Amino acid sequence: xxxxxxxxxxxxxxxxxxxxxxxxxxxxxxxxxxxxxxxxxxxxxxxxxxxxxxxxxxxxxxxxxxxxxxxxxxxxxxxxxxxxxxxxxxxxxxx
Numbered sequence: 001x002x003x004x005x006x007x008x009x010x011x012x013x014x015x016x017x018x019x020x021x022x023x024x025x026x027x028x029x030x031x032x033x034x035x036x037x038x039x040x041x042x043x044x045x046x047x048x049x050x051x052x053x054x055x056x057x058x059x060x061x062x063x064x065x066x067x068x069x070x071x072x073x074x075x076x077x078x079x080x081x082x083x084x085x086x087x088x089x090x091x092x093x094x095x
Contacts, residue, residue: 006074009070009071009072012024014026014035014086015034016028023062030086035089037068037069042088043086044070044072049081051070055068056068072085
């Protein structure tokens with residue numbers, strides 16, 4: 001069971017290579033290619049969202065792939081938080 005006040009961020013939510021049907025929740029211009037758990041964790045930490053990584057979890061729509069997930073503090077709508085995390089990852093990759 002997940003804690004109250006937390007949101008689940010799956011890498012599939014941010015992945016440019018996924019379709020909306022496959023779980024992407026951001027527009028293509030805001031998405032990033034193949035996000036990793038470490039990148040999501042770093043970007044969420046930069047935003048002050050207290051990330052907790054659960055590496056042994058599989059996204060329900062692709063249950064055969066163990067991609068992991070990140071739990072973050074719920075400080076607003078999921079799509080807005082996901083967009084901020086994607087922007088943070090873009091900044092991390094730019095360095």
